[in-house]
Amino acid sequence: MTGTPGGQAPGTQPEGRHRPAAAIAVTGADRQYADLVSGLNQRYTAAPEAIRLATSTEQVVGVVQEAVRRGKRLSVRSSGHCYEDFVYHPDVQIILDMSGMRNxxxxxxxxxxxxxxxxxxxxxxxxxxxxxxxxxxxxxxxxxxxxxxxxxxxxxxxxxxxxxxxxxxxxxxxxxxxxxxxxxxxxxxxxxxxxxxxxxxxxxxxxxxxxxxxxxxxxxxxxxxxxxxxxxxxxxPAELLVNAVSWPWAELGRADFHRLAQNYAEWHVANSSPDSPQRALISQLVLNHRSAGQIGMVALVDASVPDAEQILSDYLKQLGDGVGVAPGAMTAAMGELPALPRFAQARRLPWLHAVRMLGTTNSVLNDPTLRAEYKSSYMRAAFPDGHLEALYRHLTRDDLSNPNLNVLLTSYGGRINAVDPAATAAPHRGAAFKMLWQAFWNDPADDDRYIGWARDCYREVYADTGGVPVPGDVTDGCYVNYPDIDLGDPRFNTSSVPWHDLYYKENYPRLQQVKKRWDPRNVFRHAQSVTLPDA
Missing domain, CATH: 3.30.465.10 (Uridine Diphospho-n-acetylenolpyruvylglucosamine Reductase; domain 3)
Structure with missing residues (x-):
């Protein structure tokens, strides 16, 4: 270890000789309480005794010590983006809010x-x-x-x-x-x-x-x-080459849809090696429900590489190969992406401008009535025909009309795959692209309908492997930052692979040993937390 913050002894920071100011406590008697007991997904709301707002490590130690001493169930919030109820759970008695620690x-x-x-x-x-x-x-x-x-x-x-x-x-x-x-x-x-x-x-x-x-x-x-x-x-890179196009659902047939999605998959499989020259490109293909009117694609290319325009041109050519519909402007917001009609022809933007634009200009991320369901997978190979047909069937269902239902395909691979799966706890080092099922709606009365859509689509896509993307030659499990409680439910996961192996693969036993050493009392827990090895 080369050093520690604040001049403390290596490895630890004691509670200190003086008593620091305690973290602010917000309770049900305070007007701001309602703003602090739910996050982005309004399906989940907690009713804790208090939310503790920390601004220092010493305050965090104090709040955790208090929770342990009083036997209170604790959860931790950084920004409120957890897809499940791991933070805002009915059993939580103290929420430790870390949003004030931003240095x-x-x-x-x-x-x-x-x-x-x-x-x-x-x-x-x-x-x-x-x-x-x-x-x-x-x-x-x-x-x-x-x-x-x-x-x-x-x-x-x-x-x-x-x-x-x-x-x-x-x-x-x-x-x-x-x-x-x-x-x-x-x-x-x-x-x-x-x-x-x-x-x-x-x-x-x-x-x-x-x-x-x-x-x-x-x-x-x-x-x-x-x-x-x-x-x-x-x-x-100082600049990014930004391109956004779409294909109209009204002109896309089954064969066109299959070809478009498969072209995306095949390009990424062919260009997923750590040293691929095409790693300068990252792209998202948004497979929207037909009621959205369009399927969209956004591509970003490092504009500093000598052949940036050619990399983008070749990618677009492969993406459209065999698709009987020419792409046009992306005129609708899709998932968390804004409408980008002015990028139908690629444009150069300074890097920070481009990233800020893509991350901040969609109202979905600021909707205080948002309700959502998510599912994920890693893909190592191109789509089997059954995957494509299940996606097409559920994205064209006529018993639903919601433009905010989609399956998002996102670039992966490249330098990610240069790291050994055991070198970090993130084991998915052979994937070519990722998939994210997203369903957004606003009315609690629609919960069953749209949760059901995501469940049905996901289960049918992976019907041959027990309803989940079992690690293997084609699929490679799930992304832990897109948690999905259904992975541990035998109604939805009928494979022999438990939820923790979908997230962590062979790294899970090692994580359990870390849990045993550093959280032997299981203070930090939720519905899919790492379990103690003897639990």
């Missing part, structure tokens, strides 16, 4: 860029890039905070060229609880001789809410040298 700075002790867990993607980009010209390669969504995002193995617009954000994680500070019930802060690094290295490893894809409360991360790329923060993390 971003260069830490000379660890020679790394420190980002607290309440800082969002956009805050991180808008701080590190203007200051130092570098970024931790996190995600698209502007309002997702670092806490759970990083620990789940976050990916984003730079993933094919620079890997996952955890591939650049140097250290993490976590408030843990030992067997005696004592809360303390521990700093764990990736240094081979760090006695706490297993805790660092668990936060490179092990998911949030499992081992303790993350208060901050430190980022420094492997192999980075010197002490200038401008050389410690990836440099995004």
């Amino acid at each position: 971003i700075s260069y830490d000379p002790r660890l020679n790394a860029i420190a980002i607290e867990s309440g800082a969002t993607n956009l805050q991180a980009y808008q701080t590190t890039y203007p200051r130092w010209g570098v970024v931790a390669p996190t995600g698209f969504c502007y309002s997702v905070a670092m806490g759970g995002h990083v620990s789940g193995g976050a990916w984003g617009p730079l993933c094919r060229t620079h890997g996952l954000v955890v591939d650049h994680l140097y250290a993490v500070e976590v408030v843990v609880v030992d067997a005696a019930g004592r809360a303390r802060a521990v700093v764990a690094t990736r240094e081979e001789d760090d006695p706490h290295r297993d805790l660092w490893w668990a936060h490179t894809g092990g998911g949030g809410g499992n081992f303790g409360v993350v208060t901050r991360y430190w980022f420094r790329s492997p192999g980075a040298s010197g002490r200038d923060p401008r050389g410690l993390l990836p440099r995004p």
